[in-house]
Amino acid sequence: MQVFAKLLDSLAFTPSRNAKIRLIGDYLKAVPDPARGYALAALTGALSFTGAKPAVIRALVAERVDPELFAMSYDYVGDLAETAALIWPERPRNAPPPTIDAVVHELTEASRGETPKLLEAWLDVLDADGRWALLKLATGGLRVGVSARLAKVAVAEAFGQAAADIEEVWHGIDPPYTVLFDWLEGRAAMPDPGAGAGFRPLMLANPLEEDAIAKLDSQAYRAEWKWDGVRVQAVSRNGEQRLYTRTGDDISGSFPDVVAGFDFDGVIDGELLVRGEGSVGDDGLTPVAPFSALQQRLGRKKPPAKLQQSAPGMIRAYDILFDGDEDVRKAPFDQRRLRLETWGKTAPEVFDISPLVPFADWDELAAIRAGARADGVEGLMLKRRDAAYSAGRPQGPWFKWKRAPLTLDLVVMYAQRGHGRRSSYFSDYTFGAWTDDDALVPVGKAYSGFTDKELALLDKWVRANTTDRFGPVRQVAPGLVFEVAFDAAQRSKRHKSGVALRFPRIKRIRWDKPIEEADRLSTVLALADS
Amino acid sequence: MARIDQKFGWLELRPAGLYCAPADIYIDPGRGVPSAIITHGHADHARPGHGKVLATKETLAIMGVRYPADTPETQSLRYGERITVNDVVIWLAPAGHVLGSAQVVLEYRGERIVISGDYNRRPNPTATPFEVVACDLFITEATFALPVFRHPPAEKEVQKLLTSVAQFPEQAHVLGVYGLGKCQRMLALVREGGYEKPIYLHGALVGLTELYESFGFDFGDVRPVAGTDKEEVATALIFAPPSAIPAKWSRRFQNPRTAVASGWMRVRARARQRGAELPLVISDHADWDELLATCKATGAEEVWITHGREDALAHALIAGGQRARPLRLAGREEDAA
Numbered sequence: 036m037q038v039f040a041k042l043l044d045s046l047a048f049t050p051s052r053n054a055k056i057r058l059i060g061d062y063l064k065a066v067p068d069p070a071r072g073y074a075l076a077a078l079t080g081a082l083s084f085t086g087a088k089p090a091v092i093r094a095l096v097a098e099r100v101d102p103e104l105f106a107m108s109y110d111y112v113g114d115l116a117e118t119a120a121l122i123w124p125e126r127p128r129n130a131p132p133p134t135i136d137a138v139v140h141e142l143t144e145a146s147r148g149e150t151p152k153l154l155e156a157w158l159d160v161l162d163a164d165g166r167w168a169l170l171k172l173a174t175g176g177l178r179v180g181v182s183a184r185l186a187k188v189a190v191a192e193a194f195g196q197a198a199a200d201i202e203e204v205w206h207g208i209d210p211p212y213t214v215l216f217d218w219l220e221g222r223a224a225m226p227d228p229g230a231g232a233g234f235r236p237l238m239l240a241n242p243l244e245e246d247a248i249a250k251l252d253s254q255a256y257r258a259e260w261k262w263d264g265v266r267v268q269a270v271s272r273n274g275e276q277r278l279y280t281r282t283g284d285d286i287s288g289s290f291p292d293v294v295a296g297f298d299f300d301g302v303i304d305g306e307l308l309v310r311g312e313g314s315v316g317d318d319g320l321t322p323v324a325p326f327s328a329l330q331q332r333l334g335r336k337k338p339p340a341k342l343q344q345s346a347p348g349m350i351r352a353y354d355i356l357f358d359g360d361e362d363v364r365k366a367p368f369d370q371r372r373l374r375l376e377t378w379g380k381t382a383p384e385v386f387d388i389s390p391l392v393p394f395a396d397w398d399e400l401a402a403i404r405a406g407a408r409a410d411g412v413e414g415l416m417l418k419r420r421d422a423a424y425s426a427g428r429p430q431g432p433w434f435k436w437k438r439a440p441l442t443l444d445l446v447v448m449y450a451q452r453g454h455g456r457r458s459s460y461f462s463d464y465t466f467g468a469w470t471d472d473d474a475l476v477p478v479g480k481a482y483s484g485f486t487d488k489e490l491a492l493l494d495k496w497v498r499a500n501t502t503d504r505f506g507p508v509r510q511v512a513p514g515l516v517f518e519v520a521f522d523a524a525q526r527s528k529r530h531k532s533g534v535a536l537r538f539p540r541i542k543r544i545r546w547d548k549p550i551e552e553a554d555r556l557s558t559v560l561a562l563a564d565s
Numbered sequence: 566m567a568r569i570d571q572k573f574g575w576l577e578l579r580p581a582g583l584y585c586a587p588a589d590i591y592i593d594p595g596r597g598v599p600s601a602i603i604t605h606g607h608a609d610h611a612r613p614g615h616g617k618v619l620a621t622k623e624t625l626a627i628m629g630v631r632y633p634a635d636t637p638e639t640q641s642l643r644y645g646e647r648i649t650v651n652d653v654v655i656w657l658a659p660a661g662h663v664l665g666s667a668q669v670v671l672e673y674r675g676e677r678i679v680i681s682g683d684y685n686r687r688p689n690p691t692a693t694p695f696e697v698v699a700c701d702l703f704i705t706e707a708t709f710a711l712p713v714f715r716h717p718p719a720e721k722e723v724q725k726l727l728t729s730v731a732q733f734p735e736q737a738h739v740l741g742v743y744g745l746g747k748c749q750r751m752l753a754l755v756r757e758g759g760y761e762k763p764i765y766l767h768g769a770l771v772g773l774t775e776l777y778e779s780f781g782f783d784f785g786d787v788r789p790v791a792g793t794d795k796e797e798v799a800t801a802l803i804f805a806p807p808s809a810i811p812a813k814w815s816r817r818f819q820n821p822r823t824a825v826a827s828g829w830m831r832v833r834a835r836a837r838q839r840g841a842e843l844p845l846v847i848s849d850h851a852d853w854d855e856l857l858a859t860c861k862a863t864g865a866e867e868v869w870i871t872h873g874r875e876d877a878l879a880h881a882l883i884a885g886g887q888r889a890r891p892l893r894l895a896g897r898e899e900d901a902a
Contacts, residue, residue, distance in 0.1 A: 047833060048842045054733070054822075061732070100712065101884065107877045108713045112832050121713035121831065163715065163831075452811060506838065 036161060038066060039074045039135045040168035046179040059186060060193030063216075072211025073139045075190065077172050079183040081210055084142040086150030087173035092119050095155055099124050116174060120158075120166035128159045135172075136211065142173060184282035194219035199236040199426035202283050206233025232275035234268060234283040235302055235356050235364075236426035240416060240433035248397050248436070257368065257420055258392040258400055261413045261435055262351055263326050263523070263537075264306040265333065269350055269386075271297040272357070278307075289335055293348040296385030301378065304354035304424075305389070310347045321349060321387050326537065327525045352379065353389040353416075356424060364424040368432075371424065404438055413522060414438040440520040441562060442542060443468070443554045446475055447515045450497040451508045453482060460490050461497040461509060464541070466517055468532070468556040475513060478559055479521070479536040489544060516545040516553050524563040532556060534563050573702050573867070575653075575673050578892060583680065583704070585671055588653035590619070592669050592680050602655065604682025605666035606631065606745055621657060623665025623780060627745060630772050642667075644693065660684040661695035662849050663746030664777060670698055678702040679863060683872070685848070686855040687719060690753040691746070691782060695859075703865035704892065707873035708850040709828050712881075716828060716852040722845040723751075723758045726824050729843055730760070730802060737800055737818035741807035741825035741839065744770050746849050748804055749777045751826050752784040754847070755802070765790045765798055767805035767814070790817075811840055828852070857881060860889075 042062045049055050059078065063071050076082050096105055096119050105122060112118040133141075138157065145153055154173065158166050171177050187205065191198040196219065207228040208215050217223035228235075266281040276297040278287045287294045290307070309329045311322035328346045332338055355375045356364050363371055372391070379388040392415065394400040404415050414437035422432030445466035453462035463482040467475040485493065496515060503510040520542040527535035534556070575587050582594035590600045597614025604610050604620075606627030611620075613635035618625065622641035642648065644667065647656045652674075657667035662683045669680040679700040686695050709716075730738055742748040748770045755764065763786040766774060771789050778784065790798060790805075799819045809815060810823050825841035828848025836844035851859060860868050860882055867888040870878050875891030882889035 048836065048844060050842065051820075054842075057732075101881070103880055104712050104877055107874070107880075108711050111711055112713055113834055117833060118713060121715070124712075163717070 036133050036135050036138060036157075036169060037165050038062070039070070039077075039172075040161075040165040042074065043168045043171065043177060043179050044164050046181055050180070052185065055181060055185060056189040056192055059181070059189035063190060063193050068213050068216055069136045069211035070134055072213060072216065073135045075186060075212060076139075076210035077135075077177060078181050078186040080175075082139060082172070083175050084150070084173055086145055086147040087142065087154065087175075089115050089174060091151050091154065092116065092170060092174070095119070095151055095158070096122065116170035117167055120163055120170055123158050123163075123166055126159050128156065130156070130160050132160045132165060133157050138169065138172065139210070182282065183284050187283070190215075190219070197426075200225065202234055202236040203426075204228045204233075205283065206277075207231035232270045232272045232277045234270070234277070234279040234285075236283070237266065237268065237281050237304065238354075238424050238426060238433060239281075239428040240418075240435040241428060241430060243417065243434040243436040248401075251397075251417070251434075253394070253396050253400070255419055255421070256417045257372070258394055258403075259353055259389050259416045259418065260392060261416045261437065262306040262308060262323075262389065263413045264308040264323075264329055264351070267305060267307040267350060268356075269293075269297060269303040269305065269352075271299050271301065273300075289332065289338060290348045291338070292343045293350060293385055296383045298383045299378070300359045301355060302357035303350070303352045303375075303378075303386070304356060305350045305352040305386070308349055308351055310349050315387075318390055319387060320351075320390070323349075323351075325525055326523070327527055327535070348385075350386050351389045352382070352386050354424065367421045367423060368418050369420045404436060412438075437522070440522055440538075440542075441524070442518055442520045443559060443562075444516050444545060444548060444552065445478065445519050446513050446550050446553045447511060447517060448475055448477055448513070449508055449510055450493075460494045462490055462494070464493075464517065466519060468554050468559050470556050476532045476556060478530070478532045478534055478556070479519065479539040481519065481539045481541050484541040485544075493544065513550050516548040516550055517541045518543040518545055524559055526560075526563050532559070534559050573676060573678060575676075576671065576678055576702075585653060585673075587673060588650040588655065588671070590650065590655075593682065602669050603628070604660065604669060604680065605663055607663070607683065610682060619655070621665040621667055624667070625665075626776060626780075627665060627773065630776050631745075644696075658696045658698045659693035661686060661689055661692050663692055664749070664780065666692060666746075668696075668698060670700070676701050678704065679865075680704045681706055681859075683708065683849070684851055684859070686851050686859065687716070689750055689849065690757070691749045691777065692849075697859065697862045699864050701865060702867050702869065703860060703863040704869045704871065705856065705860055705878070706850065707856065707870045707875050707878045709848065709852050710856055710870070710874040710878035712853045712877075714828060714831055714852050715854060716831070716848050717846055719754055719847045720758065722826070722847050723754045725843060725845060726755070727758050727760055729822060729824070733822055735800055735819075737798060737803060737821040738843075739803045739805055739810055739815055739818060739821045739823050740845075741810050741823065741827075741841070742770070742804050743827075744773050744806060747826055747847075749774055749782065749784070750849065751804065751847070752787065753782070756785050760802065761785065763788050763801065765793065765801050765803040767803070767809050769806050769809070770804055807839060857885070860887060861885070 045058050109118045187201045188198045191201045204226045214226045218225050268279040270277040276294050309324040311324040313322040358374050417434040419432040448467045449465040450461035451463040465477050465480045467477045500511045501509045502512050521536040521539040523537040583592040591598045592602045593610040594601050599616040601615040602619045606624050611628050613632040615637045617638045619640045625639050642657050644659050654672040656670045660666040660668050662685050671678045677700040679698050683706050684695050822842050824843035825839050826845040826847045829835045830844030830846045869892040871892045879889040
């Protein structure tokens with residue numbers, strides 16, 4: 036437990052992705068089975084214990100600590116598990132600190148009533164970092180900035196395997212993943228993911244540069260709409276149903292309405308969307324709600340029934356990986372497409388099939404793309420007719436050809452220090468538009484799109500124009516305009532301005548532009564409504 | 566206002582700070598006064614502009630470095646050396662906080678008052694260890710007066726830094742430390758931990774470190790960052806004031822890992838606010854248990870509390886049967902640690 040605590044502690048304070056990968060990798064190589072397996076399970080969110088609730092921790096602390104002192108401490112620290120870990124008055128016991136495998140075993144076996152006694156005994160023999168790690172592990176939600184995907188990448192890099200292979204075997208194996216480590220360390224063959232309802236790594240597209248299209252053979256490609264939803268993988272194998280994000284995170288729990296409709300056998304690649312008003316069109320497509328409707332559901336671990344009704348999920352399928360038992364990923368696109376269309380005829384109602392967009396040559400397709408500003412379309416996808424479905428982001432077979440972005444001129448309002456390489460620069464910016472009473476209201480935030488030289492100039496400007504500080508955030512006097520590119524504007528109740536920009540990025544710094552000439556909120560709202 | 570013939574009435578709180586009327590002298594006043602006793606050299610205790618200053622010779626030397634233009638009349642006292650001013654016996658006892666730090670002991674009409682200044686109960690290779698002085702009234706600091714503050718052993722924390730130096734050898738490590746006390750204690754601890762390569766100092770840390778060296782401390786090969794070429798410091802261990810870490814200054818290092826040594830690092834949210842990747846919980850102040858134990862060990866019938874979380878400590882002392890009250894000094898905020 037102490038070694039795991041040290042790892043969690045380091046991860047919590049390390050912002051760099053590469054350093055996190057190294058920390059996890061070093062741990063997995065140094066620690067024996069089964070401890071490392073349970074640690075990996077904790078990092079990937081594969082563990083949960085029903086008896087360890089925040090109320091249990093409060094009650095344990097209340098037995099030992101003056102309530103007033105606890106209240107003052109909690110108020111200062113702001114995190115229950117951490118306050119409890121730090122304030123815990125140890126009563127020396129004649130026992131060594133528990134191992135992580137003992138903790139996992141005993142918490143799994145324990146009844147609700149037995150859990151507090153277990154925790155209490157462990158809290159007495161661990162140090163403050165160990166207690167923190169124990170309480171985070173027991174209550175779930177480590178919050179150390181490590182996604183399941185990052186943990187798997189760390190496994191891959193530590194043992195010199197492809198991340199796609201780790202993903203491939205992942206869902207067929209259970210903590211403490213001994214078969215995985217046996218394979219990684221050369222004692223056994225790669226576990227067979229075949230029949231399981233596991234995640235299969237996705238094939239990803241590269242962006243298509245505007246002038247690059249001329250070099251491509253238009254006859255070799257098929258075109259599809261690029262939908263403005265969330266890429267998912269729908270899996271239904273041997274009676275087990277799962278919905279995964281593009282990185283392999285299991286989001287079945289967040290979309291029970293969708294998964295309930297998985298009455299099929301296979302693996303489907305598609306776009307998660309929210310059903311809109313109206314009936315199915317001539318093209319066989321279900322009307323779709325704007326992205327903001329889907330956003331309400333993302334991140335909701337247990338969506339209330341009301342929300343499932345007002346924003347029902349659906350999947351627009353565009354590829355098939357398994358047709359029943361048959362792995363069709365090696366087949367060329369055209370063959371998979373035929374399979375998909377055949378499958379679509381009897382597919383469950385929660386699916387529809389993303390149609391191909393017919394075109395004669397690139398000019399015609401460019402015209403189609405330019406005309407496409409309909410809701411829910413981000414642009415086009417180009418897929419080679421003869422390409423197999425290969426994991427990762429291979430160069431050439433798949434391209435995303437987004438429609439040209441919209442742009443606005445917006446005034447810089449706040450700046451925040453960046454991370455990693457940019458940590459000493461004010462590199463994250465919030466920008467706003469003018470309201471009718473000539474006040475600025477924030478409409479978006481972005482950080483990308485600068486050269487190092489521009490960044491240095493901006494940083495200097497921020498330092499010279501700061502009017503207030505809120506922790507890492509500086510408020511600046513209005514005086515600088517950015518040309519901001521974005522994919523769409525959408526009405527949003529969560530933002531003060533009433534509007535949110537999709538994928539905002541800074542296109543140009545308009546040192547020359549007077550702030551009075553920046554865009555008005557009414558213009559932004561009009562874009563959201565168009 | 567307290568009357569001088571009341572119990573402890575001869576020590577009062579004035580706008581400038583604690584004032585001993587019969588000796589006509591202030592203790593750690595917040596602004597310039599005719600006559601002051603200074604517990605130690607940190608800026609919230611040692612202000613410039615006094616007429617006369619009474620302190621240890623180390624504290625006087627530190628003030629000389631910090632306020633070169635300030636030229637008060639000075640009188641130095643060794644620990645335990647007694648002087649009498651208008652029937653008030655004044656002496657200093659070591660506080661273990663930084664070089665020269667002292668508790669102020671005042672004796673008058675059969676009452677003894679001890680003003681702790683800032684104090685630390687752990688071994689500190691760069692300061693004389695704290696001594697408990699039995700007294701009737703103890704005036705304690707309360708910087709870390711919450712039961713969440715329990716400092717781990719400093720040697721263990723230093724190993725975190727040295728482990729990272731070994732695990733990320735291709736990166737620089739920048740350690741945030743305050744210029745007086747923490748910097749030199751960390752230099753000593755890092756050397757005790759077995760690190761032998763040169764350690765580089767931000768310019769703001771050089772003067773006081775040289776002062777420590779002039780008092781006989783040996784920190785091994787310590788060099789200023791200024792004037793070294795990029796190559797030389799690219800993967801080095803560098804000490805800097807915490808304020809320099811997010812500033813332009815730190816851009817010269819290759820992808821540095823940032824450590825901060827401070828008692829505040831015990832709390833994760835605080836450590837993240839400081840941008841610490843490697844928070845080292847090393848403090849020059851007493852932690853919660855040590856504050857309680859010290860207040861008890863003095864045998865004081867009454868405790869006044871300053872500098873920090875007065876309410877929590879007062880609550881705990883009262884619960885433990887001591888008289889205690891917060892003493893609100895103006896202009897004191899958590900800063901040095």
